[in-house]
Amino acid sequence: MTIDTLEPHPLVRLLGKPSSDFTSEDLVQAVDQLKLSQVNLRYVGGDGRLKTLAFPVNSRDHLLEVLTRGERVDGSSVFAGTDTASSDVYIVPRHRTAFLNPFGERESLDILCSFYDESGKPLPHAREQIVRRAAEALTRETGMTLEAFGELEYYLVDEPERIYPVEEERGYQESGPFSKGQRVREQVLGHLCAMGVRLKYAHGEVGNILEDDRQLVQHEIELQPAPVEQAADNLVLAKWVVREVAHAHGVEATFAPLVSGEGAGNGLHIHSRLVRDGRSVIVDEDGLNDTGRELIAGYLSAASALTAFGNTVPTSYLRFSDGDESPEDICWGMRDRTGLVRVPLAWSGNILTDMVAHANPGGTGTIVEPATHPQTVELRLGDGSADVHLLLAGMAVAATRGLTDPDSLQLAERLSTADHEDFDQLPASCAESADALEAARGMFEADDVFPATLIDSLLTDLRDINERTLDEGTAEDGTTREELIRRHWHVG
Template structure:
């Protein structure tokens, strides 16, 4: 397969093959020819953050050993609740994930890893294994693959500008010099592209917040649809890159769900679609079909429990209360920005040629058809505190139920904003999310997708977070609210 001339991934260009076909031998060659001096094994820990195990390369044999054998790590230091007397686990590189690290002191090749237990079996409570099991269970039952991508929102924090000061709540797709942090945004875009993360675009978001001693300017990166495990990894990588680039520019980046009482918080909306044999199964000529409606129903039926994975800190529920477009009603609509699930406007192949011709008089260029129809279903529950691997795995579980439940079409009709206006509400606290997960845990634990011990740990963490704010008066105490926001400033 020839490599596209626009391919940004240096290892793909060098090897002349897509990353899905990388081998350990390929990566040895890439390290040698690109002049790299270090290999970093990366993995996602129990806190959802990217971890690093660095190896200084001292020989070809050593490099090949690291890339094939991986390493042992202390699971009790990675995952809360692991017994220290049986905590050694393996991390094994997934060669297809390799990329050249754009940061660090030494030129390095980074490779994401999967966890395995002492018997060589996938580690049941490792984040990437939960997503894999959830995706495989859905495909085995339905023959369809769930693809997803996120809209990642974040704020850059700096001192107020004297020249071209930002205007509050006027940041949507703003350009420099009125947009602050555009250089950071573009650097993030470049790094992620070169790492093999498929991107749609990056832009300024609505949230501009001016305070006495600082300004907070909101940005968004929207990714492209990929299979579920890769989608989760891509979001973790995107957060890491945003923080690295921001720090290098002397700025603070935050994905916190609530950053101030004066403006919008950071959401994490997840788009998804179902694919079979290279074609979307959720669309018809005038919108989503019955399969798409069953997908919507699955998400809505599990929505309360999904907050346990997508809204993990007390300030998540401040965002729900403060935001003009933050979801609260468990409902859905087409092109409606208030529903918990939204079916966004998709490119209509019938009108595109006319628009192109009108915008470009005299042009008769054809409009290329995308490989897979771009229509998605957008779940708007998550925020910057989300444990993205668990949220995406939970979405796969919910999708599977929606596709198999004979009452799904009836539920979708009942919860449509086009026909109704009185809906159930999402939980209003971490404790409420914990209760919802407790009630629905059988669905998530079915077929061993979510280990019971991990569900217990999520519930316990949510209840502890709720207890920590029981005595905090947020109704009129600005100082108490600010302290709470700062406590959960660097989530996810």
């Protein structure tokens, strides 16, 4: 197979095959040729963060054993509520996820793992297994695959600069020297591409906040569509890389829903589309079709419950009420940034041809059409506190409901912003989010996608954090509000 000479993944170039075809023997070969001396097994814990188990390379046989068999870990230290008497679980490497880790004392081969119980079956409450079950259930019911990607927003926090100081709320796609943190952003871009995380672009976001002793400058990374299981992994990797690069530059990165008493917070908008045999099934020659509307109806019908996965801290709900473009109403619209679901602008053949010809008079270059139509549906619910695997799994469950419910098209019509109706609103607190999840838990527990014990744990956590917040005073009080923001500063 011929590998694209512009392929950014060094292991793909070295091995001459796509990452989906990687084997343990391939990875041993890569370690040997690159003279690596360490392998890191990675997994996503119950807190949604990336964990690490580091192995020295002792011999070829030892390396092959690690890359094939994986290791045992203490599940009770990874997942809350796990019985310590029977907590040993297996982590097994997924070879297709291997990448070169540019951080640490020495370059290493890193690989993401999946969890299995003592009998060798997928661990029910492991994050990657939940989103996999959700995706498989959708495909089984509909014959379609849900692809998704995130718009990951974050702030870089540093001392104020005297030269070209930031201008508040003027950061959108700003360039240097007015843009701060551009080098961090570009290094993140390069590392993620080399790890096999497909990206669309990165840019400065609106949020510029200037305070007496610090400046907070917002950035965004937008990824490329991938099956939901991979899309979740990509977001976890992206957050890890942002933090690593920022730390190396001596600045702080935060994905918090709110970062200040003023200015925009950090959202995590998720774009998605349905694909069958490589073709998008949510559009036809007239644009968004009935399948696309059924997908939207599924998201809207489950929206309140989805906040339990996508908005997990009290400042999430302050962001809903504060933000000019943060959604509150459960509705949707075409290119409407006030709705919970937005259908963004997409290119069509005739329009694109005319634009390219106008921009390039006399040009004769070929207009490349993407393999899959680029139209997506954007769910604008999540923020930086989201448990991304659970959010994407929840979206897959909601999509399945929308595609199989005979009333979906009627619901989509009723919840369109074009009708200007009064719409239901999203939960206003962690407690209300828990109530919504509890009311809808049967949908998420169907097909054994979400374990009942996990739903119980999420409900308890949301209600506990809400109770603690109420006990400490109202978030409308300025002092308490700032304390609340700082407490939930490093989320996700």
